[in-house]
Every structure is written in C-alpha cells, then in structure tokens.
Amino acid sequence: MEHTTLQPVLAIAGSDSSGGAGIQADLKTMLANGVFGMSAITALTAQNTTGVRSIQDTQPEILADQIDAVFDDIPPVAVKIGMVSSVNLITVIADRLTAHHATNVVLDPVMVATSGAKLISDDAVDALTQRLFPLATVITPNIPEASALTGLQIEDADGMERAALKLAEQFGCASLVKGGHNTNDANDVLAxxxxxxxxxxxxxxxxxxxxxxxxxxxxxxxxxxxxxxxxPGAIRSAKAYLTGALNAQLDLGHGSGPMDHAWRWR
Structure with missing residues (x-):
C-alpha cells in the first residue's frame, strides 16, 4: 500500500465557537489548501457572527504542552499565529518556537477590531513586537494595526508602503499591510x-x-x-483562495457571517 505524506502546519490561535474565524477557520483553510493542519489553542471564546460574549485564556503550561506535543511528534513545516492577548502566553509561544527552531512563521497581529476597538493591552503589544515579530517570516497587519504599530497615519497606497517598510526595517521580518480596510480596493503591499x-x-x-x-x-x-x-507566491495563492471564499457568498448568522472555506468543491 502506498503511503501519503502531507506537509504539516501548526495554527496557534483562539477557538471560535461559531466556526468562522480562529482555529476553526485555520484548520478549514489548511485542509482546503492541501496541507495537514494541527492546533495549539490560546483561548476559548464564546462568540458568534454578532460578537464575542466571553474569553478564557489557556493556562500557559497547557499551551506550552500543546506546542511541544506537536513538535515532538509531527514537526510542522510552517506555523500560523493568530490572536494572543496575554504577555504570559506570548512569552510561552516565543520560548517554545525558539526551542523547536520553527520555520515559515506567519503572524497575524490581531490588535484592533473591525469596529476600531483595541483588543490587547499595551504590555501585550510590547511582548508581541519584541518576542514574536523577530521570529516571524511575515506579519500581516491590516491598516488600523499597521497604523497602531508604526504611529503613521495611513490614508493611501503610499502610506501603506511606508508603514510596511517601517515594520520590516524595525523588526527584521517581512510585513504584508492589508488594504481590505480601504473602501476602494483590496490591494496589499509586502515589504x-x-x-x-x-x-x-x-x-x-x-x-x-x-x-x-x-x-x-x-x-x-x-x-x-x-x-x-x-x-510572494504564497501570498498570491492565499489571496486567490480568500477571494474565492468571499465570492461564494455564503450567508449564515445575523451579523458579519463566515466565508465558504470549501468553495472549491461546490
């Protein structure tokens, strides 16, 4: 019998009980893009398409154990990091990824909600930028997050480019500033x-x-x-997949609903 090998990828993020974001979106996306998804859960959330009701952070030792268990048995070829809101958890992630020599680290710095509300404390932002950004291959801030991280007012394409360059220079990792918060286009820039x-x-x-x-x-x-x-190739492939998921026009829930992660099979 022939054996199949899939490239393993680890998602480190919070759980979304409604299935549209967080770990659930990560694992669906990984399956749809031809890799084997694994998870280390940073927080439990009670949420749906209308908002987040409550959050409970994972204990730091449990998070460390999850990451170690994955790396000890099925070492991931790439790692995605999503929302982490506590200094202790950020420190654990940085320590464990360093110990395991993690590669291809993609960090989505979830700091500012679509509403503009701040999601993590100043202490956590400092830990994120000092401990995790230097380990990242690429960070993927949206415009409000890039603005918060750089202190720059981003109003156009030139502003996006300046912010991306400043982040790449400051933290030594590539920076993809996402233009989805612009009303006229969905163009992104990588520095x-x-x-x-x-x-x-x-x-x-x-x-x-x-x-x-x-x-x-x-x-x-x-x-x-x-x-x-x-x-750049991975970003192009990812944007094409995301565009397809949005174009599928899935409509679930009473708020801003999820996308169809399995659109390619409909």
Missing part, C-alpha cells in the same frame, strides 16, 4: 527585510460576510509556504 516591495492587486468582493478573513489569509499563506512556494 521584505531587504527593502523589496511587492504589490498584490486584489478584487474587492461585495460581500458583508467577512468574519475570519484575516485568519483565513494568514493560514493560507502558511499553507503555501509549507508547500514550498516563495513568500
């Missing part, structure tokens, strides 16, 4: 640590259901890095 700039044109999809877009994009990038694509 690599050597100063190389790449723009990715995106199709703006008229769909109010965008729950989990950031989680989905970062997981898809990690998946395609695991498949051996270059960083």
């Amino acid at each position: 690599e640590a050597d100063g190389t700039i790449t723009w990715f044109d995106g199709q703006r999809v008229d769909n109010p259901n965008t729950h989990g877009t950031g989680c989905t994009l970062s997981s898809a990038i990690a998946s395609h890095l695991a498949l051996g694509e270059t960083l």
Whole structure:
C-alpha cells in the first residue's frame, strides 16, 4: 500500500465557537489548501457572527504542552499565529518556537477590531513586537494595526508602503499591510527585510460576510509556504483562495457571517 505524506502546519490561535474565524477557520483553510493542519489553542471564546460574549485564556503550561506535543511528534513545516492577548502566553509561544527552531512563521497581529476597538493591552503589544515579530517570516497587519504599530497615519497606497517598510526595517521580518480596510480596493503591499516591495492587486468582493478573513489569509499563506512556494507566491495563492471564499457568498448568522472555506468543491 502506498503511503501519503502531507506537509504539516501548526495554527496557534483562539477557538471560535461559531466556526468562522480562529482555529476553526485555520484548520478549514489548511485542509482546503492541501496541507495537514494541527492546533495549539490560546483561548476559548464564546462568540458568534454578532460578537464575542466571553474569553478564557489557556493556562500557559497547557499551551506550552500543546506546542511541544506537536513538535515532538509531527514537526510542522510552517506555523500560523493568530490572536494572543496575554504577555504570559506570548512569552510561552516565543520560548517554545525558539526551542523547536520553527520555520515559515506567519503572524497575524490581531490588535484592533473591525469596529476600531483595541483588543490587547499595551504590555501585550510590547511582548508581541519584541518576542514574536523577530521570529516571524511575515506579519500581516491590516491598516488600523499597521497604523497602531508604526504611529503613521495611513490614508493611501503610499502610506501603506511606508508603514510596511517601517515594520520590516524595525523588526527584521517581512510585513504584508492589508488594504481590505480601504473602501476602494483590496490591494496589499509586502515589504521584505531587504527593502523589496511587492504589490498584490486584489478584487474587492461585495460581500458583508467577512468574519475570519484575516485568519483565513494568514493560514493560507502558511499553507503555501509549507508547500514550498516563495513568500510572494504564497501570498498570491492565499489571496486567490480568500477571494474565492468571499465570492461564494455564503450567508449564515445575523451579523458579519463566515466565508465558504470549501468553495472549491461546490
């Protein structure tokens, strides 16, 4: 009997009980993009398409054990990191990823809600930038997050490019500033640590259901890095997948609903 090998990818993020974002979106995305998804859960949330009701962070020792258990048995080729809101958990992730020499780390710095509300404390932001950013292959902030991280007012494409370059220079990792918060386009810009700039044109999809877009994009990038694509190639593949998921026009829930992660099979 022939054996099949899939590239394993680890998602480190919070759980979304409604299935559209977080770990659930990560694992669906990884399956759809041809890799084997694994998880280390940073928090339990009670949420749906209308909002988050409650959050309970994972104990640091349990998070460390989850990461160690995965690396000790099925070492991931790539790692996606999503929302982590406590300094203790950020420290655990940084320590364990360093100990295991993790590669192809994609970090989605979930800091600012779509509403503009701040999601993590200043202490946690400091830990994120000092401990996790230097381990990342690429970070994927949206415009409000890039603005918060750089202190720059981002109003156009030039502002996005300046912010991406500043982040790449400051933290030594590539930075993909996502233009989804612009009303006129969905173009993203990548600044690599050597100063190389790449723009990715995106199709703006008229769909109010965008729950989990950031989680989905970062997981898809990690998946395609695991498949051996270059960083710009992985971003192109991930954007094409996300566009398809939005174009499927899934409509669930009473708020901003999830996308169809399995659109390719409909």
